[in-house]
Amino acid sequence: MDYFLELFLGGLTRGSIYALIALGYTMVYGIIELINFAHGEIYMIGAFTALIVISVLTLMGMNTVAILVIAGVIAVIYSSAYGYTVEKIAYKPLRNAPRLSALISAIGMSLFLQNYVLLAQTSDFLPFPNLVPDFEFMEPYAHIIGSTEIVILLTTAVVMVLLTFLIKFTTIGKAMRAASQDKTMAMLVGINVNRVISVTFVVGSATAAIGGVLIASHVGMINFYIGFIAGIKAFVAAVLGGIGSIPGAVLGSFILGWTESFATGYVSSDYEDVFAFLFLVLILIFRPSGILGRTEKNKV
Amino acid sequence: MFAFDRIKKALLVSAWFMFLTFPILVIRINPVERIVEWRWINMLLIGVGSFFLSFVWHYFIRRKEMGARRAETGEESEAAPLAQRILKNKKIYRPALVVAGIFALCFPFIFSLYQTNIMISALIYVMLGLGLNIVVGLAGLLDLGYVAFYAVGAYAYALLNYHFGLTFWMVLPIGAGLGALFGILLGFPVLRLRGDYLAIVTLGFGEIIRIILENWNEFSFGPSGISNIPRPSLFGIDLSVHDATIYIYYVMIGLCLLTIFVVNRLQDSRIGRAWIALREDEIACQAMGIDKARTKLTAFALGATWAGMSGVVFAAKTTFVNPASFTIWESIIILCIVVLGGMGSIIGVIAGALVLILMPEYLRAFSEYRMLAFGVVLVVMMVFRPGGLIPNVRRIYTFKGATESGKGG
Amino acid sequence: MESVLKVQNLGMNFGGLRALDSVDLAVGRNEIVALIGPNGAGKTTFFNCVTGIYPPTEGDILIAVRGKGDLKRINGLKPNRVTEKGLARTFQNIRLFPHMTVLENVMIGRHCRMAAGILGAVLRGGSTVREEQSAVQESYAILEKMGLAPFVNDFAKNLPYGAQRRLEIARAMATEPFLLLLDEPAAGMNPYETKELDDLIQRVRHEEGIAILLIEHDMKLVMSLSDRICVVDYGRKIAQGTPDEIRNNPAVIKAYLGEEMDA
Structure with a gap:
């Protein structure tokens, strides 16, 4: 039973991380109908920036809690800045181009950012310090769930609530929803669609950065390649839940997290990544709109 | 005033990029030895570089916008690009072809074995590029798992030779057939998918094949792969390494010519037109009586055939295969070849393969930045020149008594 | 008259939305029939059902078999099969390659x-x-x-x-169709171009012997071209007849033609 519970919570943690990344995919897709291939890289850059800040501040002898907060904030700022810039360079000039062009551009951006970090830093795995102290009250349950996992779950929950608030109740949130329904119409009623798209990229990148820092701290090491697989899986989660739908992305992430956790726990860990892909193929064949997605009607 | 504004903007861009690249490019950390290295020079380079690049970017964006506006108002869209004018001019084109042909034939006798080996790789990529060109360039199906078919071909030769002792020439058609078969196998489930989903699913397919090869030890010998694969023999005579390499070179030249011939004929046929129509508008295509499923499947199958074949040659050339040769990045390099050369354009793809594969080999200092540059190529080409360096030219027909309006390319 | 297309009791639901509700329509050999109605009345949906892009929820679509007198049901055929059988169409928002x-x-x-x-x-x-x-x-x-x-x-x-x-x-x-479906062929054309189109469609009918079913908002064109007109509103057929009959049909005037005819 403990093993089951461990896998269950492990899946939940995994799912939370996927959710933080999947949100960015789903929000961007909701508005410009583009798979932002570089999104995984934004997450990786968040983790790297955090590691760099942590290393510098540790040498300066700051205390851990302060480091955690500062590194988190800077990572979020930088990831957002990267997300914003990527959109301006690689996607904005292609707003009216065929989808295939934007997609290829996105792949190029992903390739570029990976190699940028690889060349500027290193191809080796770097140890990432565990910044979350072990909570004492958690000790009896330590074999089932760690403190870091608790922090991940809580942070994800908070981010979700904030995001829901942003989209449901703020002006920019309304503009985002309007733009995702109909870009031209939104423009006609005076919404600055370019700004909405920028904000979407910034918000998506920020949540990805939070995910990046959390998982790096959980796994304990990072390299330039972590964004790619995590990005793909988060994308799978977003599609599973119904791309364009925010609750869908969260639901899809948890389902994927659990599937992977149980499949690797009870079946085999060799084929961990295969499960995600098989999942994706099956969903796309049988229910392309995902669990909570709106069915897309092709206008003729 | 205009220039001043531009400079101000360029300065802002420059400052922004200095900020953006600051942590990753300036600070280098070594958490193991707890050292932090500050590389301020990088910041300076980025600052100056992005300042100038901002002008270049702005210039090209403006040019592109003006081109779009011209096209909209129905004015003569830009004159045929230089490369095309050269290709159309028979006086230049024919001799150039002859010179290239002679050069290709003499190559292994003029240059060293090392050079010949590099050229063989380049030719393998030409073939891969032409194959992927059918799927991506003509049919408009973004296939990111193309490398899987290449792996199928390579492992087909390795395994069939290991278990049954089949020779290169026996496996070559088998590799092609297996490639086509896998193309159809992949094609069926993705028939209904839209472009972007297709990209992810094919990427997944490629990764699944690689992961299986890595983990299914009984079948594929896992990550260590299969070694001692024989090079092709000439009428049953075993050749020395040197002679075999030259032999493979000529085999590759022959296969490339075959690919060019077949792809060229397909492109200019009922099937090729259907592929292009499918790329342009799926719904209209179906409404005009074209079977979408069938057309997609032929594209996948005929694209994968060439990957299967070149996989066989690859295995014979390196005498060793393992899963590490078939990562997603191979697929992306091949995509890059197609995009740089010009989607749908045979000459473009050949040029793209030669440039992208040979350049990093000969510019050693540059080779480290290879993948970085490939990323840039993909973005820049899509933004500024989606047709590629040598865009595809549509065939022009002439009719008796018709007034020739003469554009169309 | 001998029909080339016969649609019986056609119904189409999108989720809860009833886009078409038991619509009957027949097009005779060499006939020009116009399908009119306000925007969103279900005209293009009708085309999409007939050409196989959407499978209809209920009803039958029958088309003539080439070279024979009888009709055959084509429900559920893919668009390309429908085209092979002799139905071709154009699109409201031009879809060329x-x-x-x-x-x-x-x-x-x-x-x-x-x-x-x-x-x-x-x-x-x-x-x-x-x-x-x-x-x-x-x-x-x-x-x-x-x-x-x-x-x-x-x-x-x-x-x-x-x-x-x-x-x-x-x-x-x-x-090589025997029935051509034109979805708003005159949309965005000036009066001169529309006149040319009028002649063109007439020629197609007379010289090629192709029957035509068209959706059109330009009433002048519809009245001059059509042998018969079928009016739909909210997915239902509300009237059918010759141009003169339609012109004077109170239900049609109320639902659709009213403002245009007054103007």
């Missing part, structure tokens, strides 16, 4: 009347070459009839708007 030449666009229409396979294309034997040549000639002939010959080698996207609309009709005609 923009980066193919005008001639190639028409040759795509010939696709389903050609046979060359992969081997044929690669080996290019005598029959393939002949087939290609005749496809080129036939396509060109259609272009000449439609007044598009001067554009033959231009990219479709570079054509003037009116020519693009005509090219869509040319492409559809290349599939």
Whole structure:
């Protein structure tokens, strides 16, 4: 039973991380109908920036809690800045181009950012310090769930609530929803669609950065390649839940997290990544709109 | 005033990029030895570089916008690009072809074995590029798992030779057939998918094949792969390494010519037109009586055939295969070849393969930045020149008594 | 009259939305029928059901079998199969193949009347070459009839708007249909172009013997072209008859024509 519970919570943690990344995919897709291939890289850059800040501040002898907060904030700022810039360079000039062009551009951006970090830093795995102290009250349950996992779950929950608030109740949130329904119409009623798209990229990148820092701290090491697989899986989660739908992305992430956790726990860990892909193929064949997605009607 | 504004903007861009690249490019950390290295020079380079690049970017964006506006108002869209004018001019084109042909034939006798080996790789990529060109360039199906078919071909030769002792020439058609078969196998489930989903699913397919090869030890010998694969023999005579390499070179030249011939004929046929129509508008295509499923499947199958074949040659050339040769990045390099050369354009793809594969080999200092540059190529080409360096030219027909309006390319 | 298309009790639901509700319609051989109605009345949905893009929720769609007198049910056939059987269409928002030449666009229409396979294309034997040549000639002939010959080698996207609309009709005609479905062929045209279109459609009917079903908002064109008019509103057929009958039908005036006829 403990093993089951461990896998269950492990899946939940995994799912939370996927959710933080999947949100960015789903929000961007909701508005410009583009798979932002570089999104995984934004997450990786968040983790790297955090590691760099942590290393510098540790040498300066700051205390851990302060480091955690500062590194988190800077990572979020930088990831957002990267997300914003990527959109301006690689996607904005292609707003009216065929989808295939934007997609290829996105792949190029992903390739570029990976190699940028690889060349500027290193191809080796770097140890990432565990910044979350072990909570004492958690000790009896330590074999089932760690403190870091608790922090991940809580942070994800908070981010979700904030995001829901942003989209449901703020002006920019309304503009985002309007733009995702109909870009031209939104423009006609005076919404600055370019700004909405920028904000979407910034918000998506920020949540990805939070995910990046959390998982790096959980796994304990990072390299330039972590964004790619995590990005793909988060994308799978977003599609599973119904791309364009925010609750869908969260639901899809948890389902994927659990599937992977149980499949690797009870079946085999060799084929961990295969499960995600098989999942994706099956969903796309049988229910392309995902669990909570709106069915897309092709206008003729 | 205009220039001043531009400079101000360029300065802002420059400052922004200095900020953006600051942590990753300036600070280098070594958490193991707890050292932090500050590389301020990088910041300076980025600052100056992005300042100038901002002008270049702005210039090209403006040019592109003006081109779009011209096209909209129905004015003569830009004159045929230089490369095309050269290709159309028979006086230049024919001799150039002859010179290239002679050069290709003499190559292994003029240059060293090392050079010949590099050229063989380049030719393998030409073939891969032409194959992927059918799927991506003509049919408009973004296939990111193309490398899987290449792996199928390579492992087909390795395994069939290991278990049954089949020779290169026996496996070559088998590799092609297996490639086509896998193309159809992949094609069926993705028939209904839209472009972007297709990209992810094919990427997944490629990764699944690689992961299986890595983990299914009984079948594929896992990550260590299969070694001692024989090079092709000439009428049953075993050749020395040197002679075999030259032999493979000529085999590759022959296969490339075959690919060019077949792809060229397909492109200019009922099937090729259907592929292009499918790329342009799926719904209209179906409404005009074209079977979408069938057309997609032929594209996948005929694209994968060439990957299967070149996989066989690859295995014979390196005498060793393992899963590490078939990562997603191979697929992306091949995509890059197609995009740089010009989607749908045979000459473009050949040029793209030669440039992208040979350049990093000969510019050693540059080779480290290879993948970085490939990323840039993909973005820049899509933004500024989606047709590629040598865009595809549509065939022009002439009719008796018709007034020739003469554009169309 | 002998029908080439007979639609019976056609119904189409999108989720909870009833887009079409038991619509009956028949088009006779060599007849021009117009389908009119306010925006969102379900006209294009009707086209999409008939041409196989959406499978209808209920009802029957029957079309004539080439060379025979009887009708055959085509529900659930894919769009390409429907086209092969002799129905061709154009689209409300022009859907040409923009980066193919005008001639190639028409040759795509010939696709389903050609046979060359992969081997044929690669080996290019005598029959393939002949087939290609005749496809080129036939396509060109259609272009000449439609007044598009001067554009033959231009990219479709570079054509003037009116020519693009005509090219869509040319492409559809290349599939050798006995019934042509035109979705707002005059949309965006000026009165002069509309007049030309009027003549063109008449010619298609008389010279090629093709029956035509069209959706159109331009009442002048509809009244001058149509043998019969069918009016739909909210997915239901509310009237049917000759132009004169429709002009004087109070239900139609109320639902749709009112403001336009007063103006």
